[in-house]
Amino acid sequence: MNIMTEAGVEQKLSSGTNAPLIKMKGEKVSVHYGEKRALFDVDLDVRENQVTALIGPSGCGKSTFLRCLNRMNDTIDIARVSGKITLDGEDVYDPKIDVVELRARVGMVFQKPNPFPKSIYENVAYGPRIHGLARSKAELDGIVESSLKKAGLFNEVKDRLLESGTGLSGGQQQRLCIARAIAVSPEVILMDEPCSALDPIATARVEELIDELRQNYTIVIVTHSMQQAARVSQRTAMFHLGYLVEEGATDKMFTNPDDKRTQDYITGRFG
Amino acid sequence: MTDAISSFGAVGRPVSIHTDRAAKARLKGRYRTETWFKWLGAAAVALAGLFLVLLLSTIVTQAIPALRQNYLTLPIDLSAAKVDPAKLDAANYDAIAQEALTAKFSDVTSRQDKRLLRGLISTGTGVFLRKDIAADPGMLGGTVDYAVPLDDFADLYLKGLLADVGSDEAISTSVTPSETSGDIDLTFGDDAMLTLARGHGATEGENGMLTLTSGASSLLVAFNGGMVKLTALSPGTNGTAVAKGTVIEALDSTAPAASGQAFLRVIDTPEASRKISDKMIVWLDTLKSAGLIESRFNSIFFFTGASREPELAGVWGAVVGSFLTMIVTLAIAFPIGVSAAIYLEEFAPKNRLTTIIEVNINNLAAVPSIVFGLLGLAVFLNFFGMPRSAPVVGGMVLALMTLPIIIIASRASLRAVPPSIREAALGIGASKVQTVFHHVLPLAMPGIMTGTILGMAHALGETAPLLMIGMVAFIVDIPGGFTDPATILPVQIFMWADFPEAGFQQKTSAAILILLLFLVIMNAIAVILRRRFERRW
Numbered sequence: 001m002n003i004m005t006e007a008g009v010e011q012k013l014s015s016g017t018n019a020p021l022i023k024m025k026g027e028k029v030s031v032h033y034g035e036k037r038a039l040f041d042v043d044l045d046v047r048e049n050q051v052t053a054l055i056g057p058s059g060c061g062k063s064t065f066l067r068c069l070n071r072m073n074d075t076i077d078i079a080r081v082s083g084k085i086t087l088d089g090e091d092v093y094d095p096k097i098d099v100v101e102l103r104a105r106v107g108m109v110f111q112k113p114n115p116f117p118k119s120i121y122e123n124v125a126y127g128p129r130i131h132g133l134a135r136s137k138a139e140l141d142g143i144v145e146s147s148l149k150k151a152g153l154f155n156e157v158k159d160r161l162l163e164s165g166t167g168l169s170g171g172q173q174q175r176l177c178i179a180r181a182i183a184v185s186p187e188v189i190l191m192d193e194p195c196s197a198l199d200p201i202a203t204a205r206v207e208e209l210i211d212e213l214r215q216n217y218t219i220v221i222v223t224h225s226m227q228q229a230a231r232v233s234q235r236t237a238m239f240h241l242g243y244l245v246e247e248g249a250t251d252k253m254f255t256n257p258d259d260k261r262t263q264d265y266i267t268g269r270f271g
Numbered sequence: 272m273t274d275a276i277s278s279f280g281a282v283g284r285p286v287s288i289h290t291d292r293a294a295k296a297r298l299k300g301r302y303r304t305e306t307w308f309k310w311l312g313a314a315a316v317a318l319a320g321l322f323l324v325l326l327l328s329t330i331v332t333q334a335i336p337a338l339r340q341n342y343l344t345l346p347i348d349l350s351a352a353k354v355d356p357a358k359l360d361a362a363n364y365d366a367i368a369q370e371a372l373t374a375k376f377s378d379v380t381s382r383q384d385k386r387l388l389r390g391l392i393s394t395g396t397g398v399f400l401r402k403d404i405a406a407d408p409g410m411l412g413g414t415v416d417y418a419v420p421l422d423d424f425a426d427l428y429l430k431g432l433l434a435d436v437g438s439d440e441a442i443s444t445s446v447t448p449s450e451t452s453g454d455i456d457l458t459f460g461d462d463a464m465l466t467l468a469r470g471h472g473a474t475e476g477e478n479g480m481l482t483l484t485s486g487a488s489s490l491l492v493a494f495n496g497g498m499v500k501l502t503a504l505s506p507g508t509n510g511t512a513v514a515k516g517t518v519i520e521a522l523d524s525t526a527p528a529a530s531g532q533a534f535l536r537v538i539d540t541p542e543a544s545r546k547i548s549d550k551m552i553v554w555l556d557t558l559k560s561a562g563l564i565e566s567r568f569n570s571i572f573f574f575t576g577a578s579r580e581p582e583l584a585g586v587w588g589a590v591v592g593s594f595l596t597m598i599v600t601l602a603i604a605f606p607i608g609v610s611a612a613i614y615l616e617e618f619a620p621k622n623r624l625t626t627i628i629e630v631n632i633n634n635l636a637a638v639p640s641i642v643f644g645l646l647g648l649a650v651f652l653n654f655f656g657m658p659r660s661a662p663v664v665g666g667m668v669l670a671l672m673t674l675p676i677i678i679i680a681s682r683a684s685l686r687a688v689p690p691s692i693r694e695a696a697l698g699i700g701a702s703k704v705q706t707v708f709h710h711v712l713p714l715a716m717p718g719i720m721t722g723t724i725l726g727m728a729h730a731l732g733e734t735a736p737l738l739m740i741g742m743v744a745f746i747v748d749i750p751g752g753f754t755d756p757a758t759i760l761p762v763q764i765f766m767w768a769d770f771p772e773a774g775f776q777q778k779t780s781a782a783i784l785i786l787l788l789f790l791v792i793m794n795a796i797a798v799i800l801r802r803r804f805e806r807r808w
Contacts, residue, residue, distance in 0.1 A: 075697060077621055104700035114691035116710060126709070127699040177695070184699050 020047040023188060023218040024069055024106075029083035031064050031073065038064045041083065042244045044237055046188065051210060051219045053233035053250065055226065057265065060239040062222045066190050069220065070106035071099050087188070104131055107186035111193040113173035115165035115180070120157050123165040123176055124148060127184035143183055151179035152209050171202025178209065182217075189213065191221040195228065207232050226266055230254050238262045330787070333780035336430045340569040340582065342418035343392060343558060345371040347400070349411050356411050359404060365397035368419055376554060378452065378521040387550055391558075393420040395583040420571060421564070423581035423774030425555055428547045429564065433773070434540040439493065442535050446494055447527035452518045457492065457499060459512040460530065468504050471537060480505045485543040491553065494533035497522035498553050519553045546773060572781065576749045577763065581774025584767070586782050588749045592662055592742070592757030593731060593789075595750060599666020600673055600730050605723055607670075608677030612719075615678070616685040617707050636675035643672045644739030652740060659741040660756040668740060669730040676729060680722020684715040717804040724797040728790050734761040760786045 024046040031039040039061045046052050046069070054062035064073070071092060073079040085092050092102050104127075115123050124144045127133075134140035144161070148154035153175040157168070165176050174194055181189055191210070195203040210219060210232045223229050229236050230250060237247040238259070246259045257263045288294060347367055354362040369389045373379065379388050396419040403417070404410050410417075420426075427433045444460030465481060472487035481504040483490060490501040499516040507513040542549055558564050576588030611632075619625045647668035651657045657664050688711045696706040737743070742758050743766065750757035758766075760782060767779040 070698070072694065072697065075693070100700050100702050102700075103698060107700075108694075108698035110691060110694060110698065112691060114689075114695040116692065116695060117714065126696075126701075130699075130701055130705055130709075180695075180699060 020050055022046070023048040023088065024220075025084075025086045026065065026068070027084040027086075029065065029068055029081065029085060031061070031068060031082075032080045033076070034078040038242055039068075040242045042239075044244055044247060046218060046220055047235060048218050049214055049216075050234040051214050051221060051232050053229035053236045054220065054222045054239060055224075055229050055236060055265070056239035056245070058224075059241075061242040062237075062239045063192055065239070066192055066220060066222050069188070069190055070103050070108055072103075072108065074099060104184050105186055106188040106190060107181035107184055109174070109177050109181050109189065109191045109194050112197050113170055113177050115168070115173050115176050117164060117166050119162045120148075120165045120168070120176060121161040124179050124183045127180060131184060133183075133185065147179040147183040148176075150182050150213065151175045152205060152212075153179055169202070171198050171205060174198060174202070174206060175209065178206070178213075182213070186217065188218045188220065191219065193222050193224060196224065203228070226254075226268075238265065240265070330780050330783050333777060334784045336427075336432060337572055337777035337781035338569055339430075339566045340571060341421045341426045341429045341564050341566050343372075343421055344416050344418045344563050344565070345375075345392075346414050347371050347417045348414050349404070350413060351411075354404070354411055356408065359401065362401075363397070364400040364404075365394070368392060368396045368400060368417075375558070376520075384550065387548065388554060390422055391425045391551060391554060393422050393582045394580055395420065395578070418565070418567075420582050423772060424547045425551065426582055427774055428552060428555060429559065429566075432777075433547050434538055434545045434552070437536055437538045439534040439536050441531045442492070442533040444530050445527050446492060446533040448495070448499065448522055448525050450518070451495075451497070451522040451525060454502075454515065454517055455499065457501070457514040457516050458507060459514065462506055462510055462512040464501075464512045464514065464535075465504055465506060467535075467537075468501070471539070472541065473504065478505065486541050488540070489538040489542055489549045489552075491519070491536040491538070491549065492516065492533055493536060494528035495522040495524055495526065496520075498536075500549050519550050520557065572778065576747050577745060577758070577766075578747060579745075579770075581770075581772045581778060584775070584778055586760065586763060586778075586785055588746060589758050589760045589763035589782070590785070592665075592746075592750050593759040595662035595753055595757060596665040596669060596737075596742075596759055597727060597731060599663050599753060600669040601723075601727060603667060603670035604673040604677055604726070608674050608723070609681050609719055611674075612678045612681030612685060613707060613712065616682045617711065618703065632675050632678050636679060639735075640672055640733050641735040641739065643668050644736030646671065647736060648739045658754050658756075660744045660746070660758070661754045662750060662757050662759075663753040664740050665737050665742050665757075665759065666753075668736045669733060672733065672736060673726040673730045676726035677719075677723050680726065681715070681719045684718025684722065685711060687718060688714045717801050720800045720804075721797045724793050724800070728793045728797075731789060731793070732761055732786065734765055737762055738765075760789070 022045045026042055026044045029039060029042045029044075030037065042061070042065055044052075044065070054066060056062050067073045068081055068085055069087075069092070071081075073081055081093060087102070087105065090097065092106075116126065118126075121144055124147050125134075125140050128140060128143045134143055145154060148157065153172060156172060157176075165173065168176060174197070178189075178194070194210075195206050198206065207228060210221065213219060214234075221229075221233065233250045235248065236250045236253040238245040238253065238257075238261070240261055246253065246257060246262045248258075253262065254266060257266065345368060348371065349367070353367050354364075369392070372392060373385060373388055376388060379385055399419065400417065421429070424433060442459070442464075444463065446460075447458040449456040449458075465479075468481045468483060468487075468490060469475070471483075471490065473481040473483050474487070476482055483502055483504070492499045492501060497518060498520040499518050499522070501514045501516045503515040505513055538549070538552065555564070571583060572585050574587050575583065575585030578584040615625065615629065615632075647664060651664045651667055652659060692710050692714065693706055696710045697703075701709065737759060743762050744756060744758065745766070746756050746758050748755070764779055764782045764786065767775045767782060
C-alpha cells in the first residue's frame, strides 16, 4: 500500500498514472466500546469513485469502521475512537470539524430501510431543506426528482410522492433511503449491509444502482455476501476479530488472496 | 441410532420421550395449569367488573334525584303596594312569596304552623325573585304565577326519599267528627281501626286505650274535604271505635262520612324518625294534588355556586375552579415536563448527576400528594405570599405533582421511538436538535399527550394538596379569574359529603358523577389522540 499523507495534492500531481484519488483515509483507527476493544489499528484507504467493500464474519468490526467514517459512533455514549480518519486530508475527528457538515458530505444508508414516517417527497426533501440547498420550491422539487431518478425509484413513485414512505416495499424503501442520502449531494456514501433485508430481485436493483452511483460518488459498502462484494466493488477489505486482515483490488482478493484467513472466509470455510 | 428407530418402529407407533405415558401426563399437567390460570384471570376480571358496576350503580341511583328539583307555582303579588318599581331592592321578596303561600292555607293560624308552612319553600326564593324581576321588570304591577324552588326537605319528600309516601285506602265504615277544627273526636262505625292501629305500633294503655305517639306510624283520615291525624283510639259502644285526632286541614262540616267516603292514609315511617312533619306532608300533598308542584331540571345545581342550603347548592363554582386550576397546571407542567424529558432523554450525558436526577424524578411520582400541599403552603403562600384559595396556587401545586408523571411518560415515549429514525436523520446531517424536534418528538407526541392527559386526570381528582392551600374554603361566588378564591370539584364533594343535611347526599353523588364524567372525557381524549396520531414504522 502506498501511503500518501497529503493524499489529494500528491495524487493530483501523479494523475498521469490513472490511479484514483484517495478520498478518505484511516490511520491506526481503534475503537473501544467501554472496556472492550472492537477495532485494532486499522489502516484503510477509500478511493474516489470506487466502491470499497468491507467483508468479514459477524462482529469483526467492519460496521464499526464504517460508522467511524461519518462519526455515527458519536451517538453511542461508550464508544471511543482513536487514530486518525481524514476526508480530503482533513481530520474528521478534529474538534474544529462540524459533524453536521461532515455527515452532509459523508452520507449513510443503513442496514434496515428506515424512511421517515412521512411522505416520499418529504423523505427526500428533508436533507436539502435543512442544509438550505434549495432556494425555491421549484428547485427543491428538482432535487427530489433527480435524487429519486438517480436512485431508480422515480418511475415507480412519481404518482404518489405525497404518500407515506413507509408504505413502500422493502426494496423501494431502501432505494428511497439511498435517494434521501443522494439528495444532500454527499461526496461519500456509506452503506451498511444495504441489501440484507431485501429479496434477491430488490438486491439486484440496489446493486445496479450502486454501480451507477459510483460514477459520481465514492462508496463504502459493508456486506456479508461475497458475491455482492465481488459484483459491485473495485476494492475489498477483509476484517477479522477487529483487525484488518487484508486489503486490495477485488479481483485479486477473490482470486488470489495473500492471507489464508481471507481465502478460508471467501471459500466459506469459516464465518 | 438407526437401530433404535427401527426397533421403535417395530412396536407400531414409535414411543419416544415425547410420546410415552409420562410425557402425556406432563402435557396434561401443562394444560391444567393453563386452564387454571385462565379461570383465575377471568374470575379476577369479573370481580373487578362487579365492583365497578356496584360502584357506578350506587352513585348513579343516588345522583339521579339531584338532577331534578321540585318547584311550587305561587300567585305572587307584585303590585306597586308590595314592590316599588323605583326601589326594587327595598322590597322584601321573601315575605311576598311567603304571603302567597300562606294565603293558600287560610286555616293555618298558629305562629308555629305558619313557620312550618313558610319552611316549605326555599330560603333562596327572595333572591331568585329579585333577580328575575330585575331581568324582566314587566312582571311588576300585578299578580304573576311564579315558580319557587321548594325547601330541601319538601323536595326530598316529594322525591320519596324522606318517608314512604303511603297510599290512600277507602275506609269501609262511617266516620263522624265532633268538630271541624282543633282537637276533635272521631267515631268509626266498626272497630277495624283498632286492629290497624295495633299493627302500626300504637301503644296499648288501660281500658284498651291505644295511643299513637310520634314513634308510631302516622294514621291520617281524609274526609269532608279535610284531614285529621289520629292520636289515640279506644273501643266505643256497640262495636264502634272512638278516636281522638288533630285536624290538620279543616273539615267542611261535622256531617258523618258514609262508608267509602273517608280515606285512610298510613305513613309507615314514624314522625319522630323523619325530618318532615305530618302537617308538611299533608300540605305538600294538597299542593301537589292541586297541580301546583312540578319537577324541573335542576338548573340551580348545575349553574350556581356553593351554598349551605342543599336546594340552593350548585357545582358550577367548583367546576369553574377546577377548570381554572387545570389550565394553570397544564400551562406549567406540560412545557416544563416535556422539556425536561427531552433534555434528559436526548441531550443529557449519562453520568452520576443525571442518574441521581432520574432516580429522584421517579421517586417524586410516588410522594404522597399532601406533601406537595404542604410544600405549596410553605413556599407559595408563606414565602412568596401568594393569594390563599386561588386557582393559580392550586394549579402550581398540582403542576408540581403532575410534573414527574409527565416527565416519566414523555421519556418512555421518546425512548419508544426507534433509534433507526434518529440514525436516519443524523445520517443525512441533521443536527441533534433538528433530529429531536423534526423526527423524534412528533413520533413521541401521542404518547406524551396521553401521559399528560392521564397526569391531568390524576390532578383533577386530587383533594389533599388543595386542602393545605385553603381551597377547601366555603366559596359562594363563582371564581372569575386565576386569583379569585375558588374551590374545586373533589374538594366540593369532600365538603358536601361532610354536611349533615340529607339533601347534600344526592348532591354529593351527582357531583361525583360530574367529576367522573370529566375524567371519562379526558381519558377518551387520550385514547382518541393515541389512535389518531399513532404512526407505524
